[in-house]
Amino acid sequence: MATTKLGFVVTRPGYKSENPKLALTHAIASQSVEIYLKDGDIVTADIAFVGDGVLNCLKDQKAVENYDLNSTESHIKMSLLLDLNVLVCREDLDRFGLSEKDIVIDAPEFGAEVEVKVVPYSEISQMMEEMNHLLFF
Amino acid sequence: MKLVTFVSDYKMTVDTLDRLKPEKLGIILVQNGVYHATTKENGKPSSMLNYSANYYVLQEDLETRGLSAANVIDSKVKVIKFGDIVDLMFNEYDKTAWL
Numbered sequence: 001m002a003t004t005k006l007g008f009v010v011t012r013p014g015y016k017s018e019n020p021k022l023a024l025t026h027a028i029a030s031q032s033v034e035i036y037l038k039d040g041d042i043v044t045a046d047i048a049f050v051g052d053g054v055l056n057c058l059k060d061q062k063a064v065e066n067y068d069l070n071s072t073e074s075h076i077k078m079s080l081l082l083d084l085n086v087l088v089c090r091e092d093l094d095r096f097g098l099s100e101k102d103i104v105i106d107a108p109e110f111g112a113e114v115e116v117k118v119v120p121y122s123e124i125s126q127m128m129e130e131m132n133h134l135l136f137f
Numbered sequence: 138m139k140l141v142t143f144v145s146d147y148k149m150t151v152d153t154l155d156r157l158k159p160e161k162l163g164i165i166l167v168q169n170g171v172y173h174a175t176t177k178e179n180g181k182p183s184s185m186l187n188y189s190a191n192y193y194v195l196q197e198d199l200e201t202r203g204l205s206a207a208n209v210i211d212s213k214v215k216v217i218k219f220g221d222i223v224d225l226m227f228n229e230y231d232k233t234a235w236l
Contacts, residue, residue: 013147015201016169052147055172058203066197073203097177 001040006030007131008045009124010053014072015063020056023047023137024075031082046085046131048124053137054092057103057116076116077107086116087124139163141230144170144185153236154188162190163230165222166214171198175208186211193217193225 008023015021027045037043049057056072063071079086088103106115128134141163142154147170154164164185166174173185174194186192192214199205199216206216217225226233 013169013172013202015198016145055147055176055202061203062200066201069201071201095178097180 002042004041004043004133005131006043006045007128007134008047009128009134009136010047010049010056011051011136013052013055015069019137020053021072021075023135024072024079026135027084028075028078028082031084044085046087046127047079048087048089048127049092050089050121050124051092054088054096054098054103057088058098059102059104073104076104077110077112080107080112080114080116081110083112083114085114085127087127088116088118089121089124090118091121093118138232139230140232140234141165141225143167143233143235144173145235146170147172147176149185149236151236153234154185157234161230162188163225164188164190164192165217165225166192166194167198169202171195171202171204174214175199175204175210177210182210186214191215193221195219195222 008027010020010023012020027047030043030045033043059073061071061073063069100118104116138159139161140159143165145168171194173183194214194216196216196218209216
């Protein structure tokens with residue numbers, strides 16, 4: 001029985017390229033690999049938004065209305081539905097003058113029970129040290 | 138020359154804008170360029186707003202990112218829609234560039 005820990009670190013703002021959203025789709029997809037694993041083996045995925053990447057977390061994104069695109073916001077909420085650990089760097093939010101009220105925190109409309117955690121970078125750094133694989137987007 | 142330039146990135150790695158000397162310069166902030174109009178880092182507005190230019194920001198790209206006209210930090214930046222960009226290109230400027 002083994003646990004493989006994946007860490008997805010988003011450092012860039014969204015939409016200009018698909019890249020930051022891919023971190024979320026990969027993390028979500030990682031939760032559907034059970035059929036390829038031995039009994040008892042699991043894969044966990046943590047997602048961290050740091051640097052300019054925290055701008056992905058602004059709420060009220062109207063990507064569907066304007067471009068018929070699923071929003072990064074909805075991907076974050078889907079991650080919460082899957083109980084993924086979603087971290088946002090507090091120092092980087094502060095740098096942009098943003099706070100928890102400006103970003104996606106929960107997703108009750110999706111039935112999600114966990115919330116986004118705004119944490120100091122030291123906690124994100126600790127998370128990264130605990131991962132088996134780190135992927136930067 | 139009357140030049141209108143699209144700025145589509147937040148972090149610019151080129152200084153092309155510094156080298157352009159048109160008689161009239163327009164800067165249209167699109168895609169991730171819209172953050173120049175809305176975002177202060179450590180309390181300071183983007184240096185992108187320091188040029189002697191007419192500034193515009195695309196409303197659709199603001200809204201896509203969870204922003205709106207209310208988030209625009211400098212009144213010299215005019216919020217416009219796609220149709221307005223077409224009008225600007227055809228009526229106000231001779232050339233366009235994309236950064």
